[in-house]
Amino acid sequence: MTRELASIWVYLATSPLLWLTVTLLAYQAALWLYRRARQSALANPVAVAVALIIALLLATGTAYETYFAGAQFVHFLLGPATVALAVPLYAQWPRLKRNARAVLAALFCGSLTAIVSAVAIARLLGASEATQWSLAPKSVTTPIAMGIAEKIGGLPSLTAVLVVTTGILGAMIAPALFRRIGVRSEAGRGLALGLAAHGIGTARAFQSSETTGAFAALAMGLNGLLTALVLPLLAGRLPG
C-alpha cells in the first residue's frame, strides 16, 4: 500500500496537473482565510497562498522548477490579463481625459520616487549592487520588471520575487495610509495602488470599485512604460 502510494506520488509529483491543482487549492484556501479574517490586510491572499505552497514544496522536497512546470499555466494568464486591463481603462476614458494633467504629473513623480527611494535605501543599508539593481524596478509589473533588471545588472528571478513582495506590501499598507492622509478619491487611490503595487495593487483596487481599478490599471501600464524607458538611462548615470 505504502509502496503503491509512493509510486503514485512519483508519477504525480512530476506532472503539471498536480502543481496546477495545488496552486488553485492554495489560493482558494487563502481566499477563504482572507474572508474569515474579515479581509484583514495581514491575511493577504497572495502571501498566504505562496506560504502554503512553499511549505508543501519544502516538506515534499520538490524543486521550484518542478512546481513551476505545472504552475506556469496560471502564470501564463498574466499576459491576457494585462491586455484585458484595456477594457476598464476604456470605460474610464472620459474621466481620465478630464484629469490628464494631474494623472501624468502624479505618475511621473510617483515613478521616480519608487525607483530612487528603493535604490537609495538599499544602498544606505549596505545591500549588494545586484540587490540594489534588482530592487530598482520593484513597483513595475513582473514581466517588465524582469526585463529591466536584466538590462541594468540586477537578477531577474530575484526581481520577480521583490515585485510580488512589493505588490503584497502595497496592498497591505495602502488602505491605512490613505485613511491617515485623508485620500478619499477613487481616482487618487487607484493611481497610487497601480503605480506603487502594480497588478496586486490593481487587484486590490478592483475590490474597492470599478473606477479605482481602472485608474490602477492605467497607472500600472504607464508606470511600466515610463520605468522601462527611464530606468536604463538613470542606471547609466548613477554613481556605481
Added chain:
Amino acid sequence: MLGALTVLLLFQLAGEVLMQLLGWPVPGPVMGMALLFVFLLLRGEAPASLRQSAQGLLQHLSLLFVPAGAGVMLHFARLGEEWLAIVLALLVSTALALLVTALVFRALATDDEN
C-alpha cells in the same frame, strides 16, 4: 467567452510582434493593452462579451502572481543575508510611492471628490 479570450490573445500576440519589430524594451502584453485600448476608442464601445471576460479574468488577478511569488524559495540565502536592507527598502519606498502619487494627484486634479 471563447471569442473574447481569442481577442485578448490576438492583441497580446500583436503586441509581442510589434515590440520585436521595434526593438523597444516594452513587454508584449503591455503593448497589447495599449493596442486593444486604441481599438476600443476607434470602435466606440466595448462588446459585452469582452467586458464580461475581462472582468472574470481581472477578478482573480492576484492568483496569477502566486507562481512567481513562490520563487522566493530560490532566494532564501540572499534574503537571509540582506533581509533588513531589502525589507526596509521595499516597505519605505512603496509607502513613499503611494503617498507621492496620491498627493500629487490630489493637488492637481480638477473634478475629483477631494
